[in-house]
Amino acid sequence: MVVVSIPDSSMAPSGAGIEGIETVVWDLSGIPPRAGEIEVVVAPYMTPKASLAAVRHTPNARLVQLQSAGYEGIPEVLAGIGRADVALANAAGVHxxxxxxxxxxxxxxxxxxxxxxxxxxxxxxxxxxxxxxxxxxxxxxxxxxxxxxxxxxxxxxxxxxxxxxxxxxxxxxxxxxxxxxxxxxxxxxxxxxxxxxxxxxxxxxxxxxxxxxxxxxxxxxxxxxxxxxxxxxxxxxxxxxxxxxxxxxxxxxxxxxxxxxxxxxxxxxxxxxTPHVGGASTAMAPRMRALLRRQLEVLAAGGSALNVVHGDPGALGGSGTLK
The missing domain is CATH 3.40.50.720 (NAD(P)-binding Rossmann-like Domain)
Structure with missing residues (x-):
């Protein structure tokens, strides 16, 4: 079973019905529910990169899924909390x-x-x-x-x-x-x-x-x-x-x-x-949910993560946890 944190309940349908996937809601503030079980963290859209330091609360996280195409500075944030081992996937194609x-x-x-x-x-x-x-x-x-x-x-x-x-x-x-x-x-x-x-x-x-x-x-x-x-x-x-x-x-x-x-x-x-609104349209949410669903289906099937821009894509092993 792979536990995935999502920033709000609107993204829950992305994981619905996928065998081997459970979702919990966490927007990177405070301590997440089931912190020790979370292996995939979906970051909020346009979140300040410094907020990704909250991944330190999820000691078994192996993948961070962004909702943006850009990821500058985030690998450095993860390295700064001693989590350079966490892979980073962007939202290529969504925007x-x-x-x-x-x-x-x-x-x-x-x-x-x-x-x-x-x-x-x-x-x-x-x-x-x-x-x-x-x-x-x-x-x-x-x-x-x-x-x-x-x-x-x-x-x-x-x-x-x-x-x-x-x-x-x-x-x-x-x-x-x-x-x-x-x-x-x-x-x-x-x-x-x-x-x-x-x-x-x-x-x-x-x-x-x-x-x-x-x-x-x-x-x-x-x-x-x-x-x-x-x-x-x-x-x-x-x-x-x-x-x-x-x-x-x-x-x-x-x-x-x-x-x-x-x-x-x-x-x-x-x-x-204009105030950095390039991706902020009605086209974003359905495309992001579709990307997340594809990502979770691949992970649940034991495949390598999609759109990895930093780190090891990893894979789901037979035990149901990310390698």
Whole structure:
């Protein structure tokens, strides 16, 4: 029997009817019920990484299942409590649709000036643009930086808008049914000047921290739009402020985060900000429950855990406990 802690009762159906699986509710606060029996911990969504230190209350835990795709800093938290042996699985695939929708929505908002129209509505102003018309998403040359599952979902949504999409990943590789080839990040200096829309969706690592820096932004043509749906620290905030006005930005993530009320980024010209809501849509919960059910079915059958991004996937042995 594998005991799994879930953060709230809404996730209970994910384990219902799976032989060999029992669930208990624990949101990482306090001491969990059946603490010594819990082998799989499902973390709450968007929980501060420091809260994962609560895994120290579950001495037999062997797997932590996240509800986010990102996991930066969490292996270090587990190591800090002496639990580097605990495997970590992310929610790859769960947020693809929601994040891709927001990326496209942010691009349209910034290009068409929908944020300005929303402010005018609050003030009761019927204000139509004069002179230069707003920019259409159609005919943009888009660079999708980070061509994993979310990046591919973004490309799949941009192409029907008549956008020419170029994909970039860590290393160059063959293309797929959406793009002819995938370029490597080493090609960015040559690619950036040829694109007027950049969507950043890379994971945060030491290699991608401040990827969007002064040199990156300086290479873009005037009026280009940068959409960041990755992590705030992927971009250098000082560099964004220096280029705001010459370039446009649509940011679902910022550095720092949450963004203080008096931060200059709120008032920078040509900047649209949403408060890290890329995955927070009605599409998330059913996809997360489906992923968790698949995970528990695999574990109950003695297989290796899915989506493991750190540590040993482990397996369920004949005794019904994780190896």
């Amino acid at each position: 693809d649709a929601s994040t891709a929708e927001l990326a496209v929505g942010l691009a349209i908002t910034a290009l068409r000036g929908l944020d300005e129209h929303a402010r005018a509505q609050v003030e009761g102003r019927w204000e139509r643009p004069h002179g230069t018309p707003s920019t259409s998403l159609a005919d943009r040359r888009a660079l999708v930086v980070g061509y994993g599952s979310v990046g591919r979902a973004i490309a799949a949504r941009l192409i029907p808008f008549e956008v020419a999409v170029t994909a970039v990943a860590t290393r160059a590789r063959a293309g797929d049914d959406l793009v002819e080839r995938v370029h490597g990040t080493d090609e960015l200096p040559a690619l950036l000047p040829e694109h007027d829309l950049v969507v950043v969706v890379v994971p945060l690592t030491e290699d991608t921290r401040h990827l969007v820096d002064e040199a990156f932004l300086s290479a873009l043509p005037d009026g280009a739009l940068v959409v960041n749906v990755a992590r705030g620290q992927v971009a250098d905030t000082d560099a964004i402020l220096a280029h705001a006005g010459r370039l446009r930005f649509a940011l679902d993530v910022t550095d720092p985060e949450p963004l203080p009320a008096d931060h200059d980024l709120w008032r920078a010209p040509g900047v649209v900000i």
